[in-house]
Every structure is written in C-alpha cells, then in structure tokens.
Amino acid sequence: MMTITEKILAAHCGKKEVVPGELVNARLDLVLANDITAPISIKEYRAAGAKKVFDPERIALIPDHFAPNKDIASAEQCAMLRQFSREHDLSLYFEVGRMGIEHALLPEQGIVVPGDVVIGADSHTCTYGGLGAFSTGVGSTDVAAAMITGEAWFKVPETMKFIYQGKIGKWIGGKDIILRTIGDIGVDGARYRAMEFTGEVIRKLPMAGRLTICNMAIEAGGKNGIIEPDEITEKYVSKRARRKYKFYKSDKKATYADVREYDLTGMEPQIACPHLPENVKPVSELRAINIDQSVVGSCTNGRIEDMREAAKVIRGHKVHPYVRMIVIPATQAIYKQCIKEGLVDVFIDAGAAFSTPTCGPCLGGHMGILAAGERAVATTNRNFVGRMGHPKSEVYLSSPAIAAASAVLGRIGRPEELM
Amino acid sequence: MKFNGNAWKFGADVDTDAIVPARYLNTSDPKELAKHCMEDSTTPDFMKKMKPGDIIVAEKNFGCGSSREHAPIAIKAAGVSCVIAKSFARIFYRNCFNMGLPIFESAEAVDGIKEGDQIEVDADHGVIRNLTTRKEFKATPVPAFMQELIAAGGLMAYTKKKAGL
Numbered sequence: 001m002m003t004i005t006e007k008i009l010a011a012h013c014g015k016k017e018v019v020p021g022e023l024v025n026a027r028l029d030l031v032l033a034n035d036i037t038a039p040i041s042i043k044e045y046r047a048a049g050a051k052k053v054f055d056p057e058r059i060a061l062i063p064d065h066f067a068p069n070k071d072i073a074s075a076e077q078c079a080m081l082r083q084f085s086r087e088h089d090l091s092l093y094f095e096v097g098r099m100g101i102e103h104a105l106l107p108e109q110g111i112v113v114p115g116d117v118v119i120g121a122d123s124h125t126c127t128y129g130g131l132g133a134f135s136t137g138v139g140s141t142d143v144a145a146a147m148i149t150g151e152a153w154f155k156v157p158e159t160m161k162f163i164y165q166g167k168i169g170k171w172i173g174g175k176d177i178i179l180r181t182i183g184d185i186g187v188d189g190a191r192y193r194a195m196e197f198t199g200e201v202i203r204k205l206p207m208a209g210r211l212t213i214c215n216m217a218i219e220a221g222g223k224n225g226i227i228e229p230d231e232i233t234e235k236y237v238s239k240r241a242r243r244k245y246k247f248y249k250s251d252k253k254a255t256y257a258d259v260r261e262y263d264l265t266g267m268e269p270q271i272a273c274p275h276l277p278e279n280v281k282p283v284s285e286l287r288a289i290n291i292d293q294s295v296v297g298s299c300t301n302g303r304i305e306d307m308r309e310a311a312k313v314i315r316g317h318k319v320h321p322y323v324r325m326i327v328i329p330a331t332q333a334i335y336k337q338c339i340k341e342g343l344v345d346v347f348i349d350a351g352a353a354f355s356t357p358t359c360g361p362c363l364g365g366h367m368g369i370l371a372a373g374e375r376a377v378a379t380t381n382r383n384f385v386g387r388m389g390h391p392k393s394e395v396y397l398s399s400p401a402i403a404a405a406s407a408v409l410g411r412i413g414r415p416e417e418l419m
Numbered sequence: 420m421k422f423n424g425n426a427w428k429f430g431a432d433v434d435t436d437a438i439v440p441a442r443y444l445n446t447s448d449p450k451e452l453a454k455h456c457m458e459d460s461t462t463p464d465f466m467k468k469m470k471p472g473d474i475i476v477a478e479k480n481f482g483c484g485s486s487r488e489h490a491p492i493a494i495k496a497a498g499v500s501c502v503i504a505k506s507f508a509r510i511f512y513r514n515c516f517n518m519g520l521p522i523f524e525s526a527e528a529v530d531g532i533k534e535g536d537q538i539e540v541d542a543d544h545g546v547i548r549n550l551t552t553r554k555e556f557k558a559t560p561v562p563a564f565m566q567e568l569i570a571a572g573g574l575m576a577y578t579k580k581k582a583g584l
Contacts, residue, residue: 043447065444137486387441
C-alpha cells in the first residue's frame with residue numbers, strides 16, 4: 001500500500017515497494033537549473049573532469065532570474081549557461097525571447113509530465129507535483145552530479161494528506177488554499193515530508209491552481225507537493241506532452257503521517273503578512289494597509305489564468321496614483337495570449353507596467369525593487385526580510401485578484417470593493 | 420575534527436535570503452558572497468563582528484526558503500566553522516553535506532548556549548561542549564549514507580568514483 005509519491009519513487013529505482021525513511025537512488029527524467037544556480041553546477045561539473053552529460057535531451061538550463069541580463073555580472077552568469085548548453089548540445093536551453101519562468105515554462109511546453117521524477121536547483125521545482133510528478137528542489141552540487149549520472153539519492157518522505165471540502169467563493173483559488181494551509185502548519189510544518197493535496201475542492205480545481213498549490217509546498221518546508229492526476233490533468237497534458245506519461249494514484253489504504261481536513265466554505269481571500277509565509281490573515285483584517293507597489297507574476301501566479309483574473313478585476317479602473325502596478329506574464333506563450341485576449345490593453349489602460357517574462361522582482365533582482373519603508377502586495381511566494389528589495393521594505397503575498405484590487409484601492413482590499 | 424569558537428545566536432526560521440540576500444546572487448564567488456553573510460538577518464553587521472572559527476547557533480528550521488547553495492558557501496567562506504541548530508530546512512541540510520559545511524542538530528545545545536559563549540565541537544563524536552558553562556551536549560547522529568558521503572569527500576568526489584572519472 002503506497003502513496004503516489006512512494007509509487008513514483010519506487011518505479012524510478014526499480015523496486016516494487018519503498019517505505020518512508022528508505023534511501024533510494026532514483027533515475028531522473030529531467031534535471032533543471034537557472035542562471036543563479038547553474039553556474040555553480042557547471043563549475044562543479046567541470047572540476048570533476050566530466051565531459052559528457054547523461055542525456056542532452058533531459059537537462060534544462062533556463063536563464064530566468066536575472067534575465068534579460070540585469071547587469072554585467074548577471075550577463076556573465078547567463079553566458080555560462082549559454083556556452084555550456086552549446087558545448088553539450090543541450091536541447092532544453094531557452095534563450096531570452098523564447099524563455100519563460102522555469103516552473104511555468106516546463107509544464108506549459110510538456111517537458112515535464114505526470115509520473116516523472118525531476119530535480120531542479122531551484123526550491124520551487126516542487127511545482128510539477130500539480131501534474132502528478134515527483135519533483136523537488138536541490139542545490140547546485142546535486143544538479144552537477146545528476147548531470148553526470150542522471151540519478152539522485154532521496155530519502156523516501158513520509159506523506160501528509162490535506163483534504164479540502166466545501167464550496168469556495170468567487171475570487172478564491174489555489175493561492176488562497178495554499179496560504180491557508182501554510183498559515184495552519186507553519187513554515188516547517190511539512191519539513192522533509194511529501195504534501196498530498198486532495199478533496200472535492202482540488203478535484204474541481206483547474207491545472208493553474210494546482211500548480212500554484214504545489215509550487216508553495218516548499219514554503220511549508222515540504223520535500224514535494226503532489227496532486228493525483230485525473231481528467232483535468234489528462235486534458236492539460238495530452239496536447240502538450242513531449243514524452244510518454246503515466247498516472248500514479250495513492251492506494252486507498254496507504255499510510256499517512258498526518259491527515260488534515262479543511263472546510264473552505266466561506267473562506268475569505270488569504271494574505272501572508274511580513275516576514276514569513278506562515279503569517280496568514282484574511283483580507284478583511286488588513287484593509288488599513290496602504291501599498292506602494294502591486295506585482296502580478298512569478299512561478300506561483302504568472303500563468304494565463306492569473307493574468308485573466310487580474311485583468312477581470314482591474315478592467316475599467318485606474319491604478320491608484322500612489323501605486324506602481326507591474327504585471328509579468330511567466331512565459332512568451334502567456335505574453336502572446338495576453339495580447340490576443342486584449343489583456344495587455346486592459347493593464348496598460350489602467351496604468352500598469354507590462355513586462356517580458358522574468359522572475360525579476362520576486363527575489364529582489366530587478367524590474368520592481370522596493371525602497372526602504374515601501375510596501376508591496378505581490379502574487380509571488382516569499383515575503384522574507386529584503387526579499388523584494390530594501391531590508392526595511394515589506395511584502396504581502398496574495399492572489400492575483402487581491403493584488404489587482406489593491407493596486408486600484410492603494411491599500412489592501414478585495415475585488416468587491418471596486419464594484 | 421574539532422571546532423572552537425564563540426557563539427552567535429539566531430532565532431527560528433532563518434531563511435536563505437537572510438543568510439545571503441538574492442540581490443548579491445549575480446556572482447557565485449565565495450569571497451564576494453561571504454561579504455554579505457547574514458546581512459538581512461537580525462545581526463546585519465555579523466561580518467564586521469565575527470571572528471574566523473566562530474559558530475552560528477540557531478533555533479528551528481535554519482536555512483529555509485530558496486535552494487541557493489550560495490547560502491552555505493557564504494557561511495563557510497565567511498570563516499564560520501560550523502552551524503548548530505534545533506533543526507535544518509531540508510535543502511539546506513542536503514547542500515551542507517554536498518559542499519562541506521559542518522552542521523549539527525541539537526535542541527539541548529541551542530538552549531544551553533548564550534551569545535558569546537565559547538563552544539567546542541568534536542565533529543567525529545558529535546559532542547558539543549559549552550566551555551563557558553562547562554556543559555556538554557550530544558548532536559543528533561548523522562544518517563549512515565551522509566557519513567559515507569563525508570568519508571568519500573563530498574557528493575562530487577562520490578560521483579566521480581561512481582562514474583569512473
């Protein structure tokens with residue numbers, strides 16, 4: 001009797017069964033790194049005297065954090081990825097103009113698929129659990145070793161099961177659900193564990209919301225987040241997958257370290273206050289908080305559904321005179337779709353900036369850094385001290401609907417206040 | 420191996436952005452990263468005050484957040500000899516073994532150490548001694564496979580052997 005996480009790991013180390021705590025050496029379907037983390041991996045790879053990667057079709061190097069190059073030092077880092085990719089004939093290097101934020105791009109392009117085991121030198125690699133894959137963030141050295149061997153060692157994690165019931169409100173989505181959960185268990189509530197999300201709310205949730213939920217599993221300390229694939233997954237994956245995929249499901253009698261149930265009926269939009277993702281409050285308690293900036297984007301909420309949600313709220317309104325609103329679609333395909341659907345017009349008419357894909361402001365890189373004393377509402381994933389700029393700035397994490405409504409109001413607020 | 424230094428105390432959930440802010444990640448040069456070690460933490464002038472060999476002592480979930488190996492690299496290059504915490508975030512823990520920053524888990528030691536106390540750590544036996552208060556603590560044993568990794572000289576040395584490089 002195994003969970004979906006255990007089944008995927010077992011299948012990738014040639015075993016019939018694995019149990020939590022067991023160390024396994026698993027075959028990897030994809031290895032990922034970005035312009036911040038890959039340079040260290042490349043240095044380690046070269047220092048080891050390696051000449052050949054395990055498979056040039058299964059290593060994704062994506063310059064997305066400080067790209068398009070924000071300064072000379074960043075340009076040098078991106079150049080390392082480019083050069084390494086050319087030397088090794090890597091098929092999954094994505095140049096500016098074709099690239100996107102890694103965790104939005106790879107599912108969108110069908111490069112990660114259900115049943116995969118994926119490691120990435122980026123903590124939000126756990127996003128692909130939304131497709132029913134086992135994926136987890138690691139450091140650069142793990143990626144260096146994996147580029148050589150195509151394998152990585154794992155301690156099979158215990159699984160925590162999260163069941164969501166009830167009828168969610170109009171502006172409630174994946175972000176509110178995961179923030180509610182992190183607020184409940186804390187930033188180390190799932191440390192070393194798999195987080196399996198299920199229940200009637202999840203079964204009805206579109207793929208974008210599922211990816212958002214699994215994306216932030218790391219914010220609870222989780223090793224991976226995962227959702228059983230179903231018809232919604234099939235519909236999303238069938239037209240994109242570049243490889244064969246497999247649906248794994250948890251056995252009914254699988255063992256869980258913890259089972260937590262939530263009734264989401266009547267739940268308000270959730271917001272994580274500075275300076276930890278666990279400081280979660282309902283929006284109604286924060287209506288006195290003025291803001292200087294609103295950011296819609298990132299690997300957490302930069303998909304087309306997020307763009308539509310923000311545009312729907314802001315259509316016909318103006319961004320508050322004291323607020324800068326910055327909208328960043330996560331990939332080129334999403335960017336293009338925004339143009340096609342007229343969303344770019346909506347944002348620009350409202351007085352918002354609309355940018356090429358980048359992680360940019362989420363980690364205080366570029367494209368929207370905060371000054372001392374400034375405050376942002378952002379659809380990103382972390383609100384640590386200094387995360388978006390000056391150590392004396394503040395970040396409130398929210399859904400796209402709340403970020404858009406707050407941009408108009410000049411303070412934290414909800415879409416209903418604009419109607 | 421033994422480490423000896425004064426303790427610098429930090430609270431719970433010290434994230435990797437506090438250890439080395441992302442705004443400095445346009446380089447992976449250890450010396451550059453070390454300049455900004457703990458800059459966004461509760462001790463922003465850590466680099467001005469610490470001495471080589473000193474020890475970071477923190478509450479639960481040290482190193483949470485991003486997967487950046489730049490965090491343990493910055494701590495090591497800063498001259499910190501080791502980190503003692505009640506618990507470590509998963510990726511940070513894994514990174515430390517891979518790149519060779521010694522870390523020790525012990526809730527009792529963290530509770531029994533004050534800022535500035537002189538600490539000695541016997542890494543081979545997992546023993547932490549507070550020389551100021553003359554108290555001794557035991558660190559949680561390192562899993563067998565991690566010990567194998569350390570013995571091999573870290574993940575890359577282990578991988579080289581495995582791949583015949």
